Amino acid sequence: MTIEAIHVATIQVLLAGGVGRLTTTRVAERAGVSVGTMYQYYPHKQALLFALVERQFDLIETAMRDAATRLMGCDLKAIANGLATAWLDAKMADMVVSRAIYGIAAEFDLSELMSRAARCMTEAIDALLASAEDARFADRSSVAFMLAALLGGSVRVVMEAEPSEENFARLRRELPQACHAYLAAANLATT
Template identity: 35%
Template sequence: MPATVAIAFQPRKTPVQSRSEATVEAILQATLQVLVSVGKEKLTTTLVAQRAGVSVGTLYQYFPNKSALLQATLRRHMDHVIAAVEDTCKSECNRSIFDQATALIDTYLDAKLNDVNNSASLYAIATDVDGMRIARNVGNRAHRSTTALFSTATERLTCEPELITTMVLCCITGVTRRLLEDKPTQKLLPAIREQLLNMVHAYLKTCTR
């Protein structure tokens, strides 16, 4: 990424006190609310500041422009997703790989689709705020954690855990990406989860003895 573009996305300063952290959290939450409400094109720093209950000057203390604000909001969402995935990978060690995969799918779907409108709105702006780089970093973390998880599976694996991770994560992320594009109703999500589980479990049967 060119240096000038990278600078445009960088926050002005990092909050170091609890009050500053609360202010930033309020600003990022307001950004998401405004984004869902009016869309990227109509979102302004003034609208976000009003929704957050802070002055525009306060907002600019932390975020130099709209792009930096949107990128920070996307990063906050992705950090939430990967933190949930990593927690699951730590807690599901030494279990059946089928149980591990089920827990991983449930965690990922809950983190990404608990509020479809929020996730879909963030997905729609990703290409404008260097979202590919953020997604790549998060994806690398998910791959490492999931590989470590599958390495502890109680079954004897006939494939390398790293390869199994690649296939399983491709299934999960591919399905969720399409869902964010289509914005399905909440009532369809249980059926989608069941079908995704069926697909992943069928694959895992070919990788175990």
């Protein structure tokens, strides 16, 4: 419960003042714990922020692996729709946390964490595409990579630049179509 309180307090402090104003003392006060307790879990601000980002990445990776498992053996249209919906559901499950994570990403080098997450997602998509009966790709791993990039990049642009209900509704409506169109084009290019 203490770690959860610290994570919630961290998000609240981040949203109120950004990464630059975040201190372990502010988080401890907001969480209702002593600074000593904070240091038991997180020796410094960066450790706290990285733990928060890693937790969010783990939740998203789990959601995408679960979606890939559910979609095994489906056709490309179902895969495109299912992956886009699962990605949006995972990223938008807690918009407050997602916004805070993008703020952290802008301040710190998260390349190792992001590389791991991208690799995991690309591998899951690659295995999923291998299971689709209607898939005939010349380079399936490249298609999986590009689909992961399409999912990640489109949501990031909206979250960072134009986070409005209208744009989130557009993503929900258009991203599954964009993913399917890409898969269909990549598939047709090999026949």
